[in-house]
Amino acid sequence: MSPLPTQHPLVIGHRGAPGYRPEHTRSAYELAFALGADAVEPDLVATRDGVLVLRHENEISGTTDVARHPEFAGRRTTREIDGTALTGWFTEDFTWAELSTLRATERLGTLRPASASFDGRYPVIRLRDLFGIIDRAAEERGRLLRMVAEFKHASYFAGIGLPLDELFDAELDAAGWGDGRDRLISESFEPTVLDDLAARGVRGEKVLLIEGSGSPADLVQTHGASAPSYDSFVTDPGLRSLVGRFDGVSVGVPRLLDADAGAARGAPAARGGGSLEGAPLCGAALVDAAHAAGLTVFTWTLRPENRFLLARFRRGKGKSAWGDWQGAFGAVLATGVDGVFVDQPDLGIEIRSELAQG
Template sequence: MERDHAEHPLVIGHRGAPGYRPEHTRSSYELAFALGADAVEPDLVATRDGVIVLRHENEISGTTDVATRAEFQSRRTTRVIDGVELTGWFTEDFTWAELATLRARERLGPLRQASASFDGRYPLMRLRDLFEVIERASEEQGRMLRMVAEFKHVTYFDGLGLPLDELFAAELDAAGWGRGDERLIMEAFEPTVLDRLRDLGVRGQRVFLIEGTGAPADLVAAAAPGAEPALPYDMFATEAGLLGLAGRFDGVSVGKARLVGPMPRRRSGVDGVLTGAELVDAAHGAGLAVFTWTLRPENRFLAPASRRGSVRAAWGDWAGEFGDVIDTGVDGVFVDHPDLGVIAREESQA
């Protein structure tokens, strides 16, 4: 690896390049780097035997062919995950050897028929497989490429005896990444796992994900009965909340609606919630980098002013919206189509 060509903001392939290939597959990640991504983002969940696998959620009926597999029909069950009841098939009920027999499917098939045309072609991936993809692409491109690892449902997995932070640290060691370095960014909606990663000596930026509604699951679980409720996510999007994160974390990541709107109607009751460039400026003032998710070109995901026509799968004025997000001064953007993120960055710098 000769040099770091990363520009500002980072273009992060959200689960690879799922606009073109089913997410979290080797093909999706390799394509993301080929299209110019500076980093890719895997979602981390665990198997029954403690292997970290890459899936959007631990419930996998929407992203694999598990529902069609006769040998696994008895595994269908109902679980409560972070307070939400879900019925389906869950990674923690499978060994890696069993999951390795499944094939990936496009999660947004009706909207992304081109990606869905690859359904059934690719197996699932482990975290250790992605380390290899990143290293190979870095060597081929002669630049440092990064991983933005998202830890999913940490408190839930803790309750099963599957601590994602400890499993992750072991995977780093096994992959030869030591305890992490500048190639690694870690993010989570649950702040305490980021603290635990620091305590384990895992190096790399730690980024707190600020959801649009609700409160962090770990804080909710830790709140004593009858005590004050857990701080809502909105509290962390105020000037005081951002200052409270300073020195603890390296950055925050917010949903696109906090930057270009419209924000969902808030029920948190928090005053002084920041949006747009004011949020980014306040975070930077507190010494925090700012990332945002997810930039997508389809009308279904664009703000109303950027939509063109009434077809949900059609592409609207993605360039305008992507540019508006970048102009807020963010440090990284998560995109489903990495090439579009690169184009938007280039146009904003012209």
């Protein structure tokens, strides 16, 4: 197998293929590879007994049938996660044996009834299960397939005695993936956990996820109101400060196709004022600056429904109707990004192929 992807950008099945199957299920991941994805992205959270499971969040009322299990009714509670109060059921209150009795539901079921039609059919799965899925798919297709692992609420989990970096390192070794290297990309909205993974000898690229606003939860925990903002990392100096520490950044689609910036190509717009040198970059200017610094750029998430498209790409009035996804996806790829997260991996492959053919 080639150690590097043969095409650019990398098409990553976002939580598998949730446009077609409930996210983070075996079926969603297997389908993503069948549709041509180069990699898949699991979200990692921990159980009470230290098993890493694949869920969008540690609060699971929207992605499982836990509310239908009377034996777990007493587990419903309210917690503060990264400064936000949430009420529901949390993975850290369950053992893996208990979670394994639940069935997955589609988080965006009202927008995706076809995916939601599979609700209740598939169980929750663990990180160790996904390692096996990737290994089998790579062997069947005769090429390198990757995992882009997202570490969710790492500082919160560390604070309750469930350090995600330590748990992941053990799982990586047990799966026979060694230190990760070419098959692994690690990402998080919290830079500390990426540093911790590197300190443990976990290899592969490290990518800092950039929210549209606010500051990383781990840095807020340490620095309070003086914590650096996400915007500060995507200025020219901010990008340069990441070199040697991380390998890239991952930004939301709006930073690449900002409605206020007009066309994506060449938009050096300063958000919130300030000098150009210290201003957050967007569009292809962000991609170009990152590449000049030796960093890669990923973006999330390409979705065809009007609900997720910028206004100029919407068609009709229905939120679940597909808009001009070809135009939107093509505009994102035209910025020169190195990887795209897609809910329907085949659509990402289609646009990539069209652009490659000129």
